[in-house]
Amino acid sequence: MSGDGSSRSTKQVSFHSFPRRARPIALPAEAFDSTRVDVVVSHPGSDAVSAEACLDAGAKGVILLGTGAGNGNHAWLDWVTKAVASGITVGLSTRVPEGAVLPLYGSGGASDLLNAGALSMGSLPWSQARILLALLLSQQQVISPDVLAEHI
Structure with a gap:
C-alpha cells in the first residue's frame, strides 16, 4: 500500500534468452583439403x-x-582492391586477442579496406576465420557479408 491508501502494483522485468545458432554448414568434402x-x-x-x-x-x-580493429595502410588498400577485383576473397581480421574488426579509420584503415571489398570477420579469431573461409570457398559458395554474418 502506498501512503495515500491505494495499492501500487509492482512491475517486473523478465529477460529470456535464446541462443543464436548459425545455419549449419555442410561437413568438409574432399575439396576442402585443396582449398x-x-x-x-x-x-x-x-x-x-x-x-x-x-x-x-x-x-x-x-x-x-590488421592492426587494432583491423587496420592496414595504403599498400594493403591497393592490394585488397586489386585482389577482390580479380575474384580473390579477402577476409579482414585483427591481430589483437579480443575485439572485433570495426570500420573506424580511413587512410588504409578498416573502413577503407571494407569499402574496397574485404569482408569483416567480426570478432572471430583469425584461425577460425581462415577455416570458415576455406570451408565456404571449398563448397563454392558466394561469400558475402550476409553469408558471413550467419557464422560470425
Missing part, C-alpha cells in the same frame, strides 16, 4: 608482398590480420 586460404599480417610500414606471394602460390582466399 588454399592463407593468412598475412599487416603491421606499420608493411607492404603487400607476402599477400601477393599467397596469390602466386594459388590461394583462393586470404585472411588479412
